Amino acid sequence: MVALTQSIEITPKPGLLTVETVEIAPQTTAIRCLDWDRERFDVEFGLRNGTTYNSFLIQGEKVALVDTSHGKFEDLYLSILEGLIDISKIDYLIISHTEPDHSGLVKNILQLAPSITVVGAKVAIQFLENMVHQPFESMVVKSGQKLDLGNGHELEFVSAPNLHWPDTIFTYDYKTSILYTCDVFGMHYCDDRTYDENLTGIEDDFKYYYDCLMGPNARSVLSALKRIQKLEIATVATGHGPLLKHHISQWIGRYKDWSLEQTKKEKLVALFYVEDYGYSENLVRAVAHGIDKTDVVVELVNINDVELQEVREIVAQAAGLVIAMPPQSSSTAQVALNTILAAADNKQAIGLLESGAGEDEPIYPLRNKFQELGLTEAFPPILIKETPSEVTEQLCDEAGTDLGQWLNRERTIKQIKSIDNELEKSLGRISTGLYIITAKKGEVQSAMLASWVTQASVNPLGVAIAVAKDRAIESIMQVSDRFVLNVLEEGKYQGLMRHFLKRFPPGADRFAGVRTYPAATNESPILAEALAYMECEITTRMDCGDHWVIYSTVQTGRVAQVNALTAVHHRKIGNHY
Ligand SMILES: Cc1cc2nc3c(=O)[nH]c(=O)nc-3n(C[C@H](O)[C@H](O)[C@H](O)COP(=O)(O)O)c2cc1C
Known part of the structure; x- marks a missing residue:
């Protein structure tokens, strides 16, 4: 085994970055980029032990690189890789999935090895085309497909869609019995130790990672486990944290048990x-x-x-x-x-x-x-x-x-019934106005009646709207989308309210029979009978349980009747609108 460790220190942020290269099997080198101080992942995912981004070099008669690294390791990773091989001679770049922490240096590799063939799932290749904006040779692989690197390194690909990313594949090397899984079976744990000998020291991180990244796709985890059950696995070469060698059946068994438990719910x-x-x-x-x-x-x-x-x-x-x-x-x-x-x-x-x-x-x-x-x-x-x-x-x-x-x-019925009576009555004393939100994005348009609307800022002028996660219009109310907030008028709102509360079949034109004209900034329909309207652009969406609170700045607006009042919505209980 050859263990070469290089480190540079950049303080105070992003913290200590080091790279460890280890020969983990014949003609197989792990390049582990250790990010000792990383504190967050995917915005909401707090880390206590930093993380690593693992990449692997397999040198048969042909040479394959399995994943790259995070962009922050650009200089360090590329100089280490150059020390191991003439990068221009790498034949294949296998993309286990396209998340930037592993594919952050794909563009650099393509520049240094322009004739390299990028290997990945169909979706991965499509994603990469949009990421690198340059032509490259590619090979789309499916489950069971093989790639022979020579010297016994026959690789087999296993598709594992939705294991965190839609385009995930595993790669199994028949010579070394190493299964390359990238995010799967990983953990955010930064340590000098290459392997998992310290089970009790890392199992909490392994579980936390599963809960955050894999649990939501437990069924896909079970499908992927079925696809690998026939393989004899000596090492699971993960993309984050230590490689798994000493307790493989335990780690895989835990994924299975947790996923079975999860799918029951x-x-x-x-x-x-x-x-x-x-x-x-x-x-x-x-x-x-x-x-x-x-x-x-x-x-x-x-x-x-x-x-x-x-x-x-x-x-x-x-x-x-x-x-x-x-x-x-x-x-x-x-x-x-x-x-x-x-x-x-x-x-x-x-x-x-x-x-x-x-x-x-x-x-x-x-x-x-x-x-x-x-x-x-x-x-x-x-x-x-x-x-x-x-x-x-x-x-x-x-x-x-x-x-x-x-x-x-x-x-839904149970939830409505389960709220404490006094609490729901007091919440019901929150009163608001009545509005119709209308939006158009490309050829698609939609509308909804809303009452959970409030002004949220003066500078810039901004409003916040609570939109249920399963509303039809939600799909076209993403950050940077535009919409119109139409204000309904006291005494005159019933017609529009009745119309937009109808149960529309999928794809129905919600504006049929309603007088509208297009907004100047975004073409969303302005309701001709509204008391006032505002043209808005979405800047933030906050996850609030069953609703998104959508904050938008207001670009322009107009009032049709200066002396008329906004329709007010009074409720008795707070467990529905
Ligand atoms: C008085 C009233 C106020 C409403 N306010 C909101 C609201 O603020 N946010 C929301 O998501 N839905 C609200 N709704 C529900 C929507 O109007 C919704 O259009 C309707 O249930 C149809 O759902 P769909 O557009 O997803 O088909 C409200 C309904 C009523 C009756």
Whole structure:
């Protein structure tokens, strides 16, 4: 083993940075960038023991670099790497996922090794194209695909989507039995020790990291664990913290137990689609986004890449099913559909959409079968007649939200009932005005009635609005989006209020029959019957449990009736609007 350690000190911030290189197996070197004093990760994730960013060099007849490092290690990492190899001779750069703390130096590597081939999941390569803004050779890999580096270093890729990032892959080297997992099985722990011999000293950090990053995707963790169970693993080469060698079965076992525990608590919707067929993936992702807003867990299942037993298990666990129609000609898809039908039950919700490739399995016969089984249709079948636009995606998004809201209906009622009576009465004494928020972003527009609105600053002029996380309009109220705050008038608000409180089906035009004209700064509809309006731009969103508090600066505004008053909303109880 060769252990070479270099360190530089930069004080007071960002603190001590050092790099350790260790030969962890034949022709395999770990380059561990130690960030001793990092205090935060992902904004809300406090660190007590700093962190490390681990990168690996595998030198077969061909040479592969597995991940890079954080941008703050630019000089140090590149000089260490140059000491190990002529960077221009590296053949492959394997991207386990594209988060900047591991891919922060990809651009530098591309400059130093212009003919390098970047290897990653399809989504990772797409993300990278947007990150580096320069052409590069790439190889998109799927689960089970192999890459032979020579000298026995045959690599196999395992897709592990959603293990923190959508584009995550693992890489297994058959020669060294090392599984490269990047974020997975990692921990934010900075220490001279390369390995995990100190189990009791690091297990709390391992659990904290799992809770913050992996727990929210427990189902995806379980799927990934299944994919690696056949591998004999000597070392788990993680991207953060010590490498795992001494207690591997314990660490993997803990991930399994925690994930099983976690999945018992959640409501799940399984979304079935066929990869690379029509627009199915994009449409299903839009439905998934809409479901996600309601705090229901989603699992995307590529029908062509799943065992039938897994389909049965997922359907049995799911409270809702969404199917993007597969091609008629695919016998694999036919068998999968029959398996879904056989495992479905009448307590589940179902939603169907076309994939739009022109050869879809017809939607209505399948819909009839689910209806005969007694499943509840969460949204009407989504038909794709032309190339999907932003409006189609909005429709899918809203359909997903409707599905999630239906699944949460009992929880919502329980929550309303659970508030202490005196407390809810006192909260109910908070009174506000009545407003219609209208927004347009690209081709998509939406509206909602709001009463939780207040002025929030004078300099700059700003307002704050509480928007429920599962509101349709929430998708187009992100930071830097624009909207109009329309003020309703006392005595004249009923018509508009009734209109915007209607239960709109997914994708419906909420402005049909309403007189509007476009705002100067953002084209959001201004309601002609409003007492006043303000054109706003969102600068901050604060996570407040079931709502986002959205703070916006106000650019311009106008009052139609100087002497008229704003409609006031009085309530008796504080557990609804
Ligand atoms: C009097 C009243 C005030 C409301 N105020 C708010 C609000 O401030 N924030 C919010 O998210 N929803 C509020 N709502 C609910 C929305 O109006 C919402 O449009 C409606 O439930 C439909 O939801 P959707 O737009 O997601 O389909 C209010 C509803 C009522 C009846």
